Amino acid sequence: MEEHIIGAGMVSYPAGLQLRVHVYRNNNRPALALICADDFLPYLDLTANVPDQELAEDEVFIAAWNVPNDVLTALLESGWFVPARTIATGYTRGPVWKIQSADLLAWIADAREDALADMLQ
Structure with a gap:
């Protein structure tokens, strides 16, 4: 996965953040996390x-x-995502974003393949 710093200079984390891609075990959906760009x-x-x-x-x-x-603003400005809709689940509501980045979709596909390989071992 290419190292891309999101939102350098933000008030909440000036060094910026990097996206990490995994998948949830129970349904193979993308599990996205942010890590600190300076100390990981x-x-x-x-x-x-x-x-x-x-x-x-x-x-x-x-x-x-x-x-x-x-x-949230920096992520949307990255062009990787676009808001699709809002859903209610459990005790909360939240946005669903559509992934626009072909690179991110490829990283997710790789994460799914890795998860499948781990399950078969």
């Missing part, structure tokens, strides 16, 4: 798994309650 420590989980909701292969449910507004 975990920053936050960008997505939440909502197995009871229908999502397209190129959609993710954003844990917006957990993400500072300037980070």
Whole structure:
């Protein structure tokens, strides 16, 4: 996965953040996390798994309650995502974003292949 710094100079994390891609074990949906660009420590989980909701292969449910507004803005400005809709799940509502980046979709496909290989071992 290419190292791309998102939102350098943001108030909430001036060094910027990098996206890390995994998949949720129970349904193979994208599990996206942000790490600190300067020290590579975990920053936050960008997505939440909502197995009871229908999502397209190129959609993710954003844990917006957990993400500072300037980070959400920087992610949307990256061009990797576009808001698709809002859904209610459990005790909260949150945005569903459509993934626009072919690179990100390829990284997710790689993560799915890795997860499958791990399951077969």
